[in-house]
Every structure is written in C-alpha cells, then in structure tokens.
Amino acid sequence: MTLREEVLMNLEQIPENKLSVLLHFMRFLAECPVTLGMPEKPRGRPRDLYGILEGKIWVADDFDEPMELVTESELRELREAANQKAAEVQEAAV
Numbered sequence: 535m536t537l538r539e540e541v542l543m544n545l546e547q548i549p550e551n552k553l554s555v556l557l558h559f560m561r562f563l564a565e566c567p568v569t570l571g572m573p574e575k576p577r578g579r580p581r582d583l584y585g586i587l588e589g590k591i592w593v594a595d596d597f598d599e600p601m602e603l604v605t606e607s608e609l610r611e612l613r614e615a616a617n618q619k620a621a622e623v624q625e626a627a628v
Contacts, residue, residue: 535543548556604612 545556
C-alpha cells in the first residue's frame with residue numbers, strides 16, 4: 535500500500551465535523567514552500583557533543599564531599615538574616 539493510498543483510506547475515517555479543519559491544513563501544506571519536519575536524508579554525521587562545555591562551567595573542589603547538615607536553629611538564623619537583608623533592600627528602594 536502506498537502512502538497516498540493509506541492517507542485516502544484514513545480520510546474515510548475522519549468525522550464530518552473535522553473535515554473543514556483537515557481541508558485548511560491540506561491547503562496550507564500544499565502552499566507551504568518549506569518542508570515541515572525532519573529532512574528525509576540525514577545531513578552527514580551527527581555532531582559529537584562530548585566536551586562542548588569544557589572550560590565554560592565550574593565545579594567546586596569539594597563537590598564530591600558530603601554536604602554539611604544544617605540544624606533547625608542554624609536554618610532559622612539564616613532565614614532571619616535573609617529577611618533582615620530583604621527589609622533593608624526594600625527600605626533603601628523607597
């Protein structure tokens with residue numbers, strides 16, 4: 535079965551209320567100067583992306599070390615300090 539025959543066979547299964555949408559889309563495709571979707575033939579070998587970001591990102595020296603656990607009291611202190619700083623910035627903006 536050719537692709538055209540398969541399209542025509544599936545056309546019979548489209549509900550009547552969707553045929554106008556299909557017709558508009560078919561007219562669009564017929565007038566569209568650019569091929570939509572992927573090219574039929576790949577253009578050469580795919581580009582190797584390994585190492586493409588080399589020298590553009592930074593990782594901390596202790597990246598693999600276990601993270602320090604923050605206690606509830608330390609977290610509370612950090613939040614309070616952040617809230618105070620936010621209030622200062624807001625006051626300076628006024």
